[in-house]
Structure formats: structure tokens, C-alpha cells
Amino acid sequence: MLLLLLLLMIKKNIFFKNSCNNFTILDIKSFVRSLAMVYTIDSINEQNLLPGIRLGYIICSTCASASKAIQATLGFLSKNGTLPISCSYEDYLPMVKAVIGAGYSEESIAVANILSRFLMPQVSYASSAPDLSDKLRYPSFFRTVPSDVYQTEALAQLFSSLNWNWVGIISSDDSYGVSALRSFLSNAENVDICVEYQLTISSFVGTPNSNLEITKAVQTIKSSTAEVIVVFMKAELVIQLLTEVINQNISKTWIASDAWSTATIVAQINDFYKVGNIFGFSFKNGIIDGFEDYLRNLTPGPNAVNAFIEEYKRSRFGCNENLTNSSECMSSSSGCAQSSSIQIASPEVCKIKNPLEANDDFLVENLDHGGTYSTYLAVKAIAEALQSLLKCNGTVCNQSLNFPPWKVNKFFTKYTFIHCELMHIFEQCSEPCKAGTVKNISKISCCFTCVPCPAGYFSDSDDMQKCTPCQSYQWSEIGSAFCLNKTIEYLHWEDGFSIVLLSFTALGFLSLLFTTVVFTLHFKTPAVKVAGGDMSYIIVISLMLSFGSVFCFFGNPSYYSCSIQQPLYGISFALCVSCILVKSLRIFLAFRWKFENGKKLFKPYFIITFFTGLQGLLCCMWLTMKSPSVQMQYFETSILIQCDHGSSEAFGIMLGYIGFLALICFLLAYKSRKLPRRYKESSFITFSMLVYLFVWVSFIPIYIKNVGVYQPAIQVAAILASNYAVTCCHLMPKCYIILFKNDCNNPESYIKSIRDSIRLHGTKLSVILTNNAEKAITSTPGNLDKYANKLRRRHKSC
The missing domain is CATH 1.20.1070.10 (Rhodopsin 7-helix transmembrane proteins)
Incomplete structure (x- = not known):
């Protein structure tokens, strides 16, 4: 349950609790934020920032509903129960001079459409929809948190730096969800982030249509390949979604927008750890001096009617039939059914005699530093604007309190803060392509298969788009991350x-x-x-x-x-x-x-x-x-x-x-x-x-x-x-004759061989006996027989 916070220039403080039929448990986060506003107002009054003037307040519950917020707005704009109709409200003097809230953008937009007609300053501590930055439509709207334009841009840059390019998105169909989705898709496209699916769920919690959409969304999540899911929804819808996720035994990585990143009621879901990893964006955190001690010693204060404090103390310290009959559940972690009152009840609840006087550290332990600090800044911004408008010095304010609300607007100082924690988690449509492989892009630009580099090519880093050819003097095998120098080959001496x-x-x-x-x-x-x-x-x-x-x-x-x-x-x-x-x-x-x-x-x-x-x-x-x-x-x-x-x-x-x-x-x-x-x-x-x-x-x-x-x-x-x-x-044959046949190495031996050939063949031959003289040897076989026989006997061995 979120609260619409109204700031008034009166001497009496009133808490008015609307009837919220859809919720049976007090929203601790919103409750603590309202307490931060009360504490800040009391501190300003004690510090005498506005001499002679005390700030007062009326707090109304919006029940996380835009119609409830409009109802409350019309109530504090009226005089004596009526709202006059006029062409100009320039001189209209309602008792309320400024509004703080609401928390959800859907409610703030509904209220801003009314307040802008009266130019009444409205300062939100949590509404981040980009549409609220339109000064033509909402000239009197201010906020102490950044627009979702910055949050979605930061998300896209974060995803890009971590190579997350395959995600799913779930958003509500209200102004916050629609604008955040549109802004994120625009930024994601600029850095090549692909969205596998984008689901929209009705913002009306608990309706049959909303329940059916959540069931279908969980089935889509279960069958998808995207491991990272961005959720732009308020906490009440997130509770329903994650409860069904746990029932389906699904574990993913969830990116929480500022609307539910620090919501205590989300963390109180049974078996919450089973949903997987949750990373969220939150706004600038800060410590409000003395606020934790204030929570440990919480009382409505003198002359104050605070229905919310009374409800909290009865829920925390009041003993009732449900607690008596369910004492085992209080000390058990087995997940037995518990009523809403038991979820925030103190373990010592039935031993306390007066619940309205009891206190402990429960609120400090569930303190939302981001939200409470933004609320603190909203109150401080209004107080400083009033100080400038009323020309207050250390002792007196020199202007009348009878002024129209629109005069406060020009004295506002804008507060813009953003804070986020970085994650180290891998999320892509496909597994990264290691060195030695390259992407083979499919029809979807973020989805690909990894193809090894052919021989002669390499890729030396992950997720390369194409392989690099080796130099002419290098080579590589298939799927190589580097090239080797080729072997220089020639006929080596030592081969x-x-x-x-x-x-x-x-x-x-x-x-x-x-x-x-x-x-x-x-x-x-x-x-x-x-x-x-x-x-x-x-x-x-x-x-x-x-x-x-x-x-x-x-x-x-x-x-x-x-x-x-x-x-x-x-x-x-x-x-x-x-x-x-x-x-x-x-x-x-x-x-x-x-x-x-x-x-x-x-x-x-x-x-x-x-x-x-x-x-x-x-x-x-x-x-x-x-x-x-x-x-x-x-x-x-x-x-x-x-x-x-x-x-x-x-x-x-x-x-x-x-x-x-x-x-x-x-x-x-x-x-x-x-x-x-x-x-x-x-x-x-x-x-x-x-x-x-x-x-x-x-x-x-x-x-x-x-x-x-x-x-x-x-x-x-x-x-x-x-x-x-x-x-x-x-x-070699001549060397053989010279060395081993010396007796045949003489002219007579050669002449004998020639004559033997003449006798056998009966031919006339001429032979060169020396290098510089020729001699013709001509005769008949009969006349040479006697000379030949003589030579044969002499050179028998030749």
C-alpha cells in the first residue's frame, strides 16, 4: 500500500486512513516513508526554519489506486466540502499549499492532471514515468527521483557493457509500465540488445484478467531461452508474478526497476530465494539523522491522530486469535499458511500488555533508505521554497500566509539522484563464441551459432564477426586462435x-x-x-x-x-x-x-x-x-x-x-x-x-x-x-690397365691386338699409334700369321 502525502500550512496533524479492500496487511515501506515525512516536518518545526510558522500535514492512503488518489485530491482542494468551478484559479486559496506524492507514476499522473489546473506544487518521492517530465501538461509537477529515461538508458548501457543482448521484458499496462517499456526498447535498440518477448500485465491487482495474464506470462518465461528478465511493475503485481514463478519452479535473473527493487513485501514471499538472482536499480540513498531512533521510539505524538501508527502497533504487538492458534507457524520456516497479520507480528506478541506503547527494531531493520531519503528531500524542497517565498530570516517571516499555491513553484530547487549497483552475469541469446570461432548470425541479430575459423584464418578474441587471415608466411589449423610461422623448407646440407x-x-x-x-x-x-x-x-x-x-x-x-x-x-x-x-x-x-x-x-x-x-x-x-x-x-x-x-x-x-x-x-x-x-x-x-x-x-x-x-x-x-x-x-679402365696390367701397356700389345682383328676380319684398317703421327698398317692375313703367332707367344698373358 502506497501513500499520498499532503503538506498543509496548519497547526494540526491528521492521518486519514481510507478503506483498502484489496489489502489486509500494512505496507511497511510506504508506512516508513510517511514516518520519514512526519519526522522531517517535526524537525523543521523544531529548527524554526520558518519563524512563527509551523508546518502541518494530512496523510491519506491511495490503496495503490489512481481513483483513490483522485478522491483524496479533490477532498483537500475543496473549501467547506465543495470545489468551486472557475475559468481561472489564479487567486484560489485552498488550505493545502503543496502535495507530496504519490509513489506510483499512475497515481501521480492522475493527481497531476488535477493539480496542474490549480498550479499547485506536487513533489513525488518515487514516480519516475517519463511522461511526468512534460512541463506543458504538468507544469507544477516536481520530483526528487530521476525520470525512467535515465534508468532505462542506464539499464541499456549496463546490458551492453556486460554483453547481455538477449532479454525478456514484463511491464504493467499503466502509465509507468508503458512509458518505461517504450523508453527501454528505444535505448536497447541503440546498443543492439534483442528482446525475446515483451509481456504486458493489467495493473489492477487480483482481478481475473490480471491473474490470467500472469499465468500466461509465467508459461512464456518457462519456455523461453532468455535468462534475464526486466520487470517494470509495482510491487503488488510483482508479488503475484514471483509467487507463480516459485510454484512453477523457475529460476531466472530478474532486473528490478525502482518501483519494486527495495520493496520489503516482495522479499517476504515464501521461498523467495527460489526465484533466482534479483538485481535492482534504486535511487540515491541517504541517512536521515535521528530517524532510526525515532522509529525505535515511535508514538503518534501529542495532539496527533495517526491511524497508521495504531494499525502498525496492533499488527506488530497485538495478540489475537490467529496468533494464538498459529504459534507453530511463527517459529517455523516450513511455509505453513499464515494470515496477513502474522507476517509482521513480533515473536513476543502475546506477552505484551499494551501494544500501543511497545516498540522494537523491526522498522529499522526494514528501513528503505532510498525511499525515505527521497521523501526527506521532498519535504526539505517545499520548506526551502516556502522560506524563500515568505522571505523568512532567522527571526521572522515577512510575507502573509494568505497566498495561492502556484507562487511556491518558482522557488523549487530540483533534486536529481540516481544510484545503481552493477552485476556480473552472462546473458545472451547464444553462448559466446570463443577465440578460434566466429559468429554465424541467424535471422535474429542477437542469435548466432559459432563457426570455427577455416585453415589459414584465426580469431584471437571472443565474439568476433569474421576470421582474420594469417599472413602469407603463417598458417593455422581449423578453429585456431592464432597463427604459426610456416616452416622454411629447402634442400638443407644436413639432410x-x-x-x-x-x-x-x-x-x-x-x-x-x-x-x-x-x-x-x-x-x-x-x-x-x-x-x-x-x-x-x-x-x-x-x-x-x-x-x-x-x-x-x-x-x-x-x-x-x-x-x-x-x-x-x-x-x-x-x-x-x-x-x-x-x-x-x-x-x-x-x-x-x-x-x-x-x-x-x-x-x-x-x-x-x-x-x-x-x-x-x-x-x-x-x-x-x-x-x-x-x-x-x-x-x-x-x-x-x-x-x-x-x-x-x-x-x-x-x-x-x-x-x-x-x-x-x-x-x-x-x-x-x-x-x-x-x-x-x-x-x-x-x-x-x-x-x-x-x-x-x-x-x-x-x-x-x-x-x-x-x-x-x-x-x-x-x-x-x-x-x-x-x-x-x-x-677408370685406363687407370686399371696402368696400375694392374702394366705388361700390356705398350705399343706392341696394341699392334698385336689390331693385327689379330685384321686377321680375323680380313679388313684394311688405319690406326693412330701416337698423338702426333699416323701410320697405316696394311697387309693380308696370310703374311701376318707368322708375326702374329710370335707376338701371341710373347704376350700370352695379355
Whole structure:
């Protein structure tokens, strides 16, 4: 039950209690607020703030009804029981000069519509509806609490800061509920708060329509996903709502507006704790000096009629039949049925002889500091306005008390206070999206599902709208909250495969050095002559350069290594094959053609220079027009660094050119394959070139197919195979003869082998016996038999 408080300029204080049929229990909160007004008025009178004048008051109960409030208002505006009808009430002089109240906005609006006609000042201690701020409609209305515009804006900002974007709203259909709902929805939309439902309940408490609406509202709450519910209703409706919530075993988080956030009667509901968490907005709290002692020693006061104090004391300290028969309920917490009088009764109630003289700390324990302080401010504001209007000093007031109420308005000081407690509670339509996921928004902007970031993307905080791509040098798995640096890959020196290839390269170098030493020590022997003489050194140097090109394929590629590796191999091996071509051509001319006929064609060093020069020219053009470079290939978790050939066509032509020279060598050697047993150069040339052609024909598809870190290793393997084919077929056999067949390493042995071949085949052959002289050996098989047999006996072991 709320109270309409009326302030009068009289010497007598009166409490008038209306009949409230809907309530059988005294509203402690409203009762204490009325006591705060009485205490403040008495304090002002004692302090002599208005010298020679005492403030008086009439207190009427509105029964939480606008019609009751209007009835009381018309009563104190009248004179001698009547209210005159006039076009202007500028000079109308009612006994009442100002009104304090009411508590609920619905009642204050009803009263303000009447008082504004008379321009009588009205100060509310709790009404916060935004409509009351309209000075055109309510020019004489004031309040010591802020408008709901500020409360709903604070609610929206609070929800936004705590990421609450999925809520339900319940409001009453009166002016307070409608205006608060409208204001909150406007503010919520500005900060992207979504409302799952908004329910309106009739403000007439206890009616069948109200009960049905509350039942439907609770069913909606039970089936909803919103965990936070904002309630803009007066305390009496909230009691009905939460009682049904407890019966349905529902636990939510409730946001209480100022209308019921500090209502004691709400907290007295049985099993109140079961409703869940309740957080409320309340107005500025303050301590009224001496007020708690006043409540502990409460009396109506001299010459005062206070029906409310009498009702309270009888309810608190009066023993009656209900209390006697229900003593077990008084000491029990099991929730047995209790009458309204028992709910505020003292445990010692039936031991007290005179209830009207009894007191305890019950009112202090239920003190509503916010409401009582606002009431205190309302009384103080009116008193200060009167002090200014009546020009009061410390001893006397210089103006007559016979003034119309509207003159008080311009002397009001506005009081605006707001106070709220912050909560830490999560409330959204959907669970928050953790780092590594992003929101997939549904049709409702506040509802979403969490989708993991794809590979190569990340989200490093909660509730991100989209994934952030990793940098080109980074990678991430599906659903990652961060990116990892990609592994840099190239053919490392310490790789196992690299170590094997480098070992064979080193072995090749050693074999070439060994060959050089052997050939140098036995340079004038036929074996060295047959190997090519001076030309054998060119072959060794070219093979060393070819082996050297291998080192350019390992390690972190650079511009210089990429530019050198292919030309160095291409030119060096072209030089090697050119030397072998010269040897093939010499054998072919010597054994398959009359040497005198081909002598003009046989220009060894010109041939070597010409064919090697063509390869060098090709490589120079390659480097000039489209030089190789360092290439970075980005894979999912790694970055492959390799050499880009620049021009695949030039790379193919370079290899094809060497292959062309090798094919000519092979054909010339194959034509000369039936040579004397001692002279097997054509067979070695045939085999080495066949190996080369087979290796590089096989290399092309394997190289193209295997794109990765080991692609350079494939070419290295092909280079080593080619080098070893030449080394093993052209140089090692000669070293074997020099070192292990020394008795066969002489001119006679080679001549014998040639003559044996002539006798067997009956052919005429020309052979080059030395590097700088040719000698034709022509004879018939019969004449050579005797000489051949002699040589065979001499060189039986050869």
C-alpha cells in the first residue's frame, strides 16, 4: 500500500486512513516513508526554519489506486466540502499549499492532471514515468527521483557493457509500465540488445484478467531461452508474478526497476530465494539523522491522530486469535499458511500488555533508505521554497500566509539522484563464441551459432564477426586462435639425402684427382694416349666443374647460386661430351673410314671449342633475357624456397643440346663398336652415352612430377650419374690397365691386338699409334700369321 502525502500550512496533524479492500496487511515501506515525512516536518518545526510558522500535514492512503488518489485530491482542494468551478484559479486559496506524492507514476499522473489546473506544487518521492517530465501538461509537477529515461538508458548501457543482448521484458499496462517499456526498447535498440518477448500485465491487482495474464506470462518465461528478465511493475503485481514463478519452479535473473527493487513485501514471499538472482536499480540513498531512533521510539505524538501508527502497533504487538492458534507457524520456516497479520507480528506478541506503547527494531531493520531519503528531500524542497517565498530570516517571516499555491513553484530547487549497483552475469541469446570461432548470425541479430575459423584464418578474441587471415608466411589449423610461422623448407646440407649425394660428390672429386695423378705419372703410355692424351685433362677438368655445380643445389637458395648452378653444369658437361665426341670421331675415322679421307675434317680443338661455345652462348642469352631467380612457393604449413629457372624453355634447350651431342657420340661409337679387343674405346663411349641418355630421359618426368624440397636433389642425382658414367667408362679402365696390367701397356700389345682383328676380319684398317703421327698398317692375313703367332707367344698373358 502506497501513500499520498499532503503538506498543509496548519497547526494540526491528521492521518486519514481510507478503506483498502484489496489489502489486509500494512505496507511497511510506504508506512516508513510517511514516518520519514512526519519526522522531517517535526524537525523543521523544531529548527524554526520558518519563524512563527509551523508546518502541518494530512496523510491519506491511495490503496495503490489512481481513483483513490483522485478522491483524496479533490477532498483537500475543496473549501467547506465543495470545489468551486472557475475559468481561472489564479487567486484560489485552498488550505493545502503543496502535495507530496504519490509513489506510483499512475497515481501521480492522475493527481497531476488535477493539480496542474490549480498550479499547485506536487513533489513525488518515487514516480519516475517519463511522461511526468512534460512541463506543458504538468507544469507544477516536481520530483526528487530521476525520470525512467535515465534508468532505462542506464539499464541499456549496463546490458551492453556486460554483453547481455538477449532479454525478456514484463511491464504493467499503466502509465509507468508503458512509458518505461517504450523508453527501454528505444535505448536497447541503440546498443543492439534483442528482446525475446515483451509481456504486458493489467495493473489492477487480483482481478481475473490480471491473474490470467500472469499465468500466461509465467508459461512464456518457462519456455523461453532468455535468462534475464526486466520487470517494470509495482510491487503488488510483482508479488503475484514471483509467487507463480516459485510454484512453477523457475529460476531466472530478474532486473528490478525502482518501483519494486527495495520493496520489503516482495522479499517476504515464501521461498523467495527460489526465484533466482534479483538485481535492482534504486535511487540515491541517504541517512536521515535521528530517524532510526525515532522509529525505535515511535508514538503518534501529542495532539496527533495517526491511524497508521495504531494499525502498525496492533499488527506488530497485538495478540489475537490467529496468533494464538498459529504459534507453530511463527517459529517455523516450513511455509505453513499464515494470515496477513502474522507476517509482521513480533515473536513476543502475546506477552505484551499494551501494544500501543511497545516498540522494537523491526522498522529499522526494514528501513528503505532510498525511499525515505527521497521523501526527506521532498519535504526539505517545499520548506526551502516556502522560506524563500515568505522571505523568512532567522527571526521572522515577512510575507502573509494568505497566498495561492502556484507562487511556491518558482522557488523549487530540483533534486536529481540516481544510484545503481552493477552485476556480473552472462546473458545472451547464444553462448559466446570463443577465440578460434566466429559468429554465424541467424535471422535474429542477437542469435548466432559459432563457426570455427577455416585453415589459414584465426580469431584471437571472443565474439568476433569474421576470421582474420594469417599472413602469407603463417598458417593455422581449423578453429585456431592464432597463427604459426610456416616452416622454411629447402634442400638443407644436413639432410640425410643431401649427405648421401654430397658423399658421392666428394668421392667423384677424389677419383678425378687420383686419375690426374696416375695419368700424369704415366702420360707417355699407350693407355693414356688411347684415353685422349692431353684431352683427358680437359675431360677431368670438365667433370670437376660438373661435380662443383652440385654444391649450388644445396642450402638456402640465393640469387648467385640460382644463377650459377644450371649454366655451370650445362657448359662443363657440354665440354666433357665435346671431348668424347672428338674421341668418337677419331675412332670412326680411323677404323671405319680411310683416315686420309677424313683427316681434313678432324680438327679436335676446333670441334671442342665450337660445340662448347654454342652451349655458352645459349646460357649467356638465358641469363641476360630471363635470368633464374629465387622462388618462394607457399604451401599450407610451409614455404618452399627454390630456384626458378626463369625460362623452362631455355633449361630444356640446354639439356637437349647436351643430349644431342651425346646422341652423336653414341651413334659414332656404335658404328665403331667391332674394334680390336685391346682397343675398346668405342664400347666405353657407347655405354657411357647410353647411360647419360637413359638418366636424362628418365629425369624429365620424375623432375616435373616431384615438386618439392627434393626436386633439386633429383637433378643432382642425374648429374652424379652422368659424371660417374664418364668417369667409370673413360678414366677408370685406363687407370686399371696402368696400375694392374702394366705388361700390356705398350705399343706392341696394341699392334698385336689390331693385327689379330685384321686377321680375323680380313679388313684394311688405319690406326693412330701416337698423338702426333699416323701410320697405316696394311697387309693380308696370310703374311701376318707368322708375326702374329710370335707376338701371341710373347704376350700370352695379355
